[in-house]
Amino acid sequence: MHEWALAEGVISTALSTAKERGMTEIIGITIKIGELQQIDMEIFEFALKEINQPQRPMIANAKIEIEEEKAILKCRICGEEWDFSNVLNKLDEDKRESIHFVPEVAHVYITCPACKSPDFEFVKGRGVWLDCIEGY
Amino acid sequence: MDPRLVLIDDRFRNIKHIVAVAGGKGGIGKSMVSSTLALTLAEMGYKVGLLDLDFCGPSAHAILGITGVYPTEKKGIIPPNIHGINFMSIVYYAGNNPSPLRGIDISNAMIELFAITRWSSLDFLIIDSPPGIGDTILDIIRLLKRVEFLIVTTPSRVALETVEKTLRMLKEMKAPIIGVIENMKIVKSSHVEEQMTAIGVPFLGEIDFDRNLEESVGDSDKLLNTDFAKKLKITIADIPIFKLQ
Numbered sequence: 001m002h003e004w005a006l007a008e009g010v011i012s013t014a015l016s017t018a019k020e021r022g023m024t025e026i027i028g029i030t031i032k033i034g035e036l037q038q039i040d041m042e043i044f045e046f047a048l049k050e051i052n053q054p055q056r057p058m059i060a061n062a063k064i065e066i067e068e069e070k071a072i073l074k075c076r077i078c079g080e081e082w083d084f085s086n087v088l089n090k091l092d093e094d095k096r097e098s099i100h101f102v103p104e105v106a107h108v109y110i111t112c113p114a115c116k117s118p119d120f121e122f123v124k125g126r127g128v129w130l131d132c133i134e135g136y
Numbered sequence: 137m138d139p140r141l142v143l144i145d146d147r148f149r150n151i152k153h154i155v156a157v158a159g160g161k162g163g164i165g166k167s168m169v170s171s172t173l174a175l176t177l178a179e180m181g182y183k184v185g186l187l188d189l190d191f192c193g194p195s196a197h198a199i200l201g202i203t204g205v206y207p208t209e210k211k212g213i214i215p216p217n218i219h220g221i222n223f224m225s226i227v228y229y230a231g232n233n234p235s236p237l238r239g240i241d242i243s244n245a246m247i248e249l250f251a252i253t254r255w256s257s258l259d260f261l262i263i264d265s266p267p268g269i270g271d272t273i274l275d276i277i278r279l280l281k282r283v284e285f286l287i288v289t290t291p292s293r294v295a296l297e298t299v300e301k302t303l304r305m306l307k308e309m310k311a312p313i314i315g316v317i318e319n320m321k322i323v324k325s326s327h328v329e330e331q332m333t334a335i336g337v338p339f340l341g342e343i344d345f346d347r348n349l350e351e352s353v354g355d356s357d358k359l360l361n362t363d364f365a366k367k368l369k370i371t372i373a374d375i376p377i378f379k380l381q
Contacts, residue, residue, distance in 0.1 A: 017137060
């Protein structure tokens with residue numbers, strides 16, 4: 001997913017969730033990011049700071065923690081499990097970027113290392129979610 | 137909490153009408169109708185987008201002859217404008233390779249595309265969808281609250297039987313139906329029109345089977361000059377949604 005779109009989504013989701021919970025100020029949020037998303041943390045953190053400007057006082061001073069989850073893939077045909085990071089380096093820049101924008105195209109460029117099937121699932125490490133919001 | 141979902145309404149906010157072209161079977165002309173409809177509306181002076189959501193068999197780019205263009209990155213993804221259409225498709229990322237996606241992957245890829253794509257202000261966004269009433273159609277209804285469905289069928293009783301199921305489901309889910317276009321008409325018959333009248337769905341018109349249509353594939357100028365495109369233009373002329381001021 002694109003870093004700027006992700007940052008925008010994280011801030012908007014945090015604000016709407018905090019409002020639903022009756023919070024007036026968010027003091028901390030924890031974001032979990034699957035490795036499959038291929039997020040550039042430097043750009044993401046910059047985008048978060050840019051979007052989270054003082055015009056959003058409810059979240060402006062929140063401490064933001066980002067945790068990355070390793071991506072594990074599992075073949076639906078032979079049951080083989082493997083680390084995404086082991087195959088990522090074998091892909092060229094264009095393919096890595098395609099997976100970054102639409103992670104499901106991993107099925108286009110990656111196959112099971114044991115049986116070569118493209119029919120695998122993401123056991124871990126796909127998606128982005130707000131794991132925790134703290135405030136009062 | 138999935139932070140992608142909150143972005144979707146905002147991404148489609150500046151689009152006046154979202155029209156999903158759907159139908160029960162493959163090979164009935166949904167992609168041809170979607171692509172030609174987008175071209176026709178653009179030629180009429182409207183601001184138009186075309187989104188190909190047939191991930192496992194994308195073809196709008198082939199029909200319109202779109203090659204060598206890619207979205208630009210600017211705080212998200214901006215679809216390129218070609219032939220007057222802002223065009224978005226998974227082919228930018230999957231190339232000409234097969235995309236073996238299961239249901240959950242289709243849903244996730246749709247959410248991802250909806251969340252990252254920054255459409256400009258549009259009069260119409262035309263969506264080309266895969267056959268049937270699977271994950272794509274269910275997610276279009278779930279995620280795009282303002283979508284309206286334009287249904288395509290052929291005179292074939294096989295196509296008609298499945299399209300009736302699609303229509304029934306759309307009605308049950310309270311999804312707005314613009315109406316049904318009967319495509320690839322060969323023999324004069326009012327059977328489809330009568331069936332639509334019987335189930336209370338607007339019959340929008342019929343388009344004869346165009347033997348020369350294949351020759352225009354990949355050439356948008358030729359496509360606009362086919363009998364198929366001319367008849368489609370006449371068919372939509374009477375539909376209120378396509379008459380913007």
